[in-house]
Amino acid sequence: MPAIVTASSLTRRFGRLTAVNALSFSVERGEVFGIVGPDGAGKTTTLRMLTGILEPSTGTASVAGFDVGRESELVKERIGYMSQRFGLYSDLTVMENITFYADLYSVPVKGRSEAVGRLLEFSNLAPFKDRLAGNLSGGMKQKLGLACTLIHKPLVLFLDEPTNGVDPVSRRDFWRILYQLLREQVTIIVTTSYLDEAERCSRVGLLHNGALLACDTPAQAKERMRGAVLEVRTPDPRRAAGLLRGHVEAQMIDLFGDRVHVATTEPGQAAVQARAVLEAGGLEVQSIRRIEPTLEDVFVSMLSRAEEEGDGRRG
Amino acid sequence: MNLTRIAAVARKEAIHVLRDPRSLGITFAIPVMLMLLYGFALSLDVDDLPLIVYDQNATPASRDLISHFTGSEYFTLVGNAAAYRDVQKAIDAGDAMVGLVIPFNFEQLVQAGRPAPVQVLIDGSDANKAITARGYAQAAAAAYANRTLVNEMLRGGMRAPDPPVEARPRVWFNEDMESRNFIIPGLIALIMTVVGALLTSLTVAREWEQGTMEQLIATPVKRAEFVLGKLAPYFVVGFCDLLLCIILGRYVFDVPLRGSVLLLVAVSLVFLVGAMSLGMLISIATKNVQLAVQTAMMATYLPAMILSGFFVAIPNMPGAIQLVTHIVPARYFVTLLKGIYLKGLGLRVMWFDALLLVVFAVIVLGLAIRKFRKKLV
Numbered sequence: 001m002p003a004i005v006t007a008s009s010l011t012r013r014f015g016r017l018t019a020v021n022a023l024s025f026s027v028e029r030g031e032v033f034g035i036v037g038p039d040g041a042g043k044t045t046t047l048r049m050l051t052g053i054l055e056p057s058t059g060t061a062s063v064a065g066f067d068v069g070r071e072s073e074l075v076k077e078r079i080g081y082m083s084q085r086f087g088l089y090s091d092l093t094v095m096e097n098i099t100f101y102a103d104l105y106s107v108p109v110k111g112r113s114e115a116v117g118r119l120l121e122f123s124n125l126a127p128f129k130d131r132l133a134g135n136l137s138g139g140m141k142q143k144l145g146l147a148c149t150l151i152h153k154p155l156v157l158f159l160d161e162p163t164n165g166v167d168p169v170s171r172r173d174f175w176r177i178l179y180q181l182l183r184e185q186v187t188i189i190v191t192t193s194y195l196d197e198a199e200r201c202s203r204v205g206l207l208h209n210g211a212l213l214a215c216d217t218p219a220q221a222k223e224r225m226r227g228a229v230l231e232v233r234t235p236d237p238r239r240a241a242g243l244l245r246g247h248v249e250a251q252m253i254d255l256f257g258d259r260v261h262v263a264t265t266e267p268g269q270a271a272v273q274a275r276a277v278l279e280a281g282g283l284e285v286q287s288i289r290r291i292e293p294t295l296e297d298v299f300v301s302m303l304s305r306a307e308e309e310g311d312g313r314r315g
Numbered sequence: 316m317n318l319t320r321i322a323a324v325a326r327k328e329a330i331h332v333l334r335d336p337r338s339l340g341i342t343f344a345i346p347v348m349l350m351l352l353y354g355f356a357l358s359l360d361v362d363d364l365p366l367i368v369y370d371q372n373a374t375p376a377s378r379d380l381i382s383h384f385t386g387s388e389y390f391t392l393v394g395n396a397a398a399y400r401d402v403q404k405a406i407d408a409g410d411a412m413v414g415l416v417i418p419f420n421f422e423q424l425v426q427a428g429r430p431a432p433v434q435v436l437i438d439g440s441d442a443n444k445a446i447t448a449r450g451y452a453q454a455a456a457a458a459y460a461n462r463t464l465v466n467e468m469l470r471g472g473m474r475a476p477d478p479p480v481e482a483r484p485r486v487w488f489n490e491d492m493e494s495r496n497f498i499i500p501g502l503i504a505l506i507m508t509v510v511g512a513l514l515t516s517l518t519v520a521r522e523w524e525q526g527t528m529e530q531l532i533a534t535p536v537k538r539a540e541f542v543l544g545k546l547a548p549y550f551v552v553g554f555c556d557l558l559l560c561i562i563l564g565r566y567v568f569d570v571p572l573r574g575s576v577l578l579l580v581a582v583s584l585v586f587l588v589g590a591m592s593l594g595m596l597i598s599i600a601t602k603n604v605q606l607a608v609q610t611a612m613m614a615t616y617l618p619a620m621i622l623s624g625f626f627v628a629i630p631n632m633p634g635a636i637q638l639v640t641h642i643v644p645a646r647y648f649v650t651l652l653k654g655i656y657l658k659g660l661g662l663r664v665m666w667f668d669a670l671l672l673v674v675f676a677v678i679v680l681g682l683a684i685r686k687f688r689k690k691l692v
Contacts, residue, residue: 014692048691051533052533053529053532053533053689053690053691054690054691054692055690055692072689072690073535073537073689076533076534076535076689077535079533081530081533082530083526083529083530083533085526085529086526087526087527087528087529087530087531088527088530089327089330089331089527091330091331091334091335092327092330096327096330099323100323100326100327101534103319103320103322103323104320104323104324104531104534104535104536105534105535106317106319106320106535145530148530
């Protein structure tokens with residue numbers, strides 16, 4: 001299947017800062033491509049270049065067969081873009097916002113009401129169609145944003161952290177809608193900082209300092225993780241993490257909710273070491289067990305390795 | 316260009332206007348306030364100048380002279396001074412603007428046929444008024460002198476001579492010389508400028524600040540569609556403001572409208588397009604509401620106020636400033652408005668000014684569309 005989105009050496013500089021550095025990847029039709037990475041990694045800048053609203057400094061990208069630099073207006077006709085900040089008009093009603101975008105995308109009036117009805121239906125916005133967008137909850141706002149970008153049946157959908165700050169139930173709803181779209185062969189490129197959402201993607205690119213560290217299916221990414229992950233439970237996970245960082249050799253020691261995850265190539269030895277360190281520090285060890293690495297483990301350990309290498313180079 | 320998209324942008328913008336009653340109120344309050352404020356408070360007519368008299372002579376002759384001052388509409392007697400000091404005090408305090416000091420031997424001198432100097436003190440802190448006051452005072456004194464001379468000759472058995480030259484002024488276009496009659500047409504130019512540029516200077520910048528622009532520039536809407544659609548509802552508001560001004564001028568201020576109402580409206584709408592496009596251009600360029608509003612005020616209100624010929628006559632300006640006025644579109648608009656209102660002129664005389672307004676509107680609108688880029692940064 002041909003790639004519907006390709007980026008080659010895509011670069012964007014703001015003054016002396018390189019926000020996106022020589023990014024190359026391609027996305028095939030019908031994929032959900034996730035871009036994950038910490039704040040400031042260049043996720044938003046990447047999406048802005050792919051949607052034709054930000055000129056690349058160097059490099060090129062094509063979306064739906066058109067160059068995002070030279071043919072950006074043709075790209076815009078074929079895509080949907082939902083910016084990170086709520087970009088709809090809060091003094092317009094749900095219906096008025098949808099109609100506005102339908103008109104801008106020249107959606108034919110014939111059959112439009114069915115299309116709008118369907119969108120309102122599966123986003124559960126139908127009962128609120130006359131409510132001002134500004135009075136919607138966060139989750140409903142995001143669903144309205146999605147409805148407005150879907151009204152013209154885009155080939156590629158770009159979503160910039162669409163579920164940021166949205167409650168878990170609305171997030172699930174949101175993904176349910178996205179999965180329905182995939183059946184209609186829509187390609188989705190989504191940035192997220194939630195790694196459980198990244199697990200739902202067909203492929204995930206990890207962005208760090210504007211460069212792609214890895215680009216894999218979630219399963220492959222996990223396989224690539226060297227060694228194993230230990231989950232340590234103690235009454236004071238914050239202190240535990242501190243103690244472990246000082247005394248245990250590991251690729252990553254990090255807090256995950258009320259647990260500490262330790263990624264290491266020598267799980268047996270590390271488990272013994274960890275128990276000794278924590279007990280010497282006066283902390284009760286409730287359990288230490290080996291677990292399946294999550295995508296988060298994989299990325300956090302990759303990121304900390306990248307940071308160390310970066311430090312090494314600088315030092 | 317796609318009419319549906321222009322209409323979509325226009326409808327959306329109209330909803331913003333209608334759902335914000337406070338801003339909508341301001342768009343009508345500004346013209347009414349400016350009309351009432353300038354129309355009533357700003358009078359350039361100089362009459363009823365407060366006069367204080369120090370008559371040291373107190374004779375029929377001196378009282379006759381005084382009546383030449385107070386008998387005109389230009390002076391109003393506010394007090395009689397008992398000492399020279401009182402005249403000074405009254406002028407210092409601003410109670411009087413003109414002081415008339417008549418010497419103790421006034422009648423003697425007049426009767427002896429010798430020059431009788433009287434002192435006229437004028438508060439010169441308002442130079443324009445002072446110049447006019449000086450003119451009035453000289454005229455009043457001259458009239459008295461003239462009559463005294465004529466009386467003298469008649470008494471001596473001579474025939475009173477006809478004055479060798481007598482100017483008979485006739486004022487055209489503003490027969491009663493009411494300053495209001497030229498302030499109101501100029502005011503319409505000022506209001507159209509302010510309303511036009513102020514309303515539109517907010518709109519694009521607000522979309523950038525509220526984050527709605529990023530979403531909008533990712534759609535296929537064309538630049539011209541966006542700018543024209545945005546202008547449309549403000550154009551309607553500006554049109555209502557214009558009608559409001561014309562009605563206030565006619566029925567509240569009794570300003571005669573001698574030319575064609577249709578031409579007046581047509582010319583004003585052309586100017587409105589230019590003013591609104593300028594506001595839009597500023598909004599597009601600054602991307603910041605506060606900066607846009609301030610820039611719009613600086614770029615439109617001040618020139619329209621000072622350089623348009625509304626307030627200060629252009630021929631009275633220094634040469635360099637006169638040159639600058641040529642690039643102020645309000646100048647041509649003011650000329651047109653005064654021509655239509657007071658002289659009843661049509662395009663046959665004023666076609667060039669009208670053409671310049673069209674050129675201005677087209678250029679600024681074009682610039683606004685060009686300057687609007689569907690890109691971030």
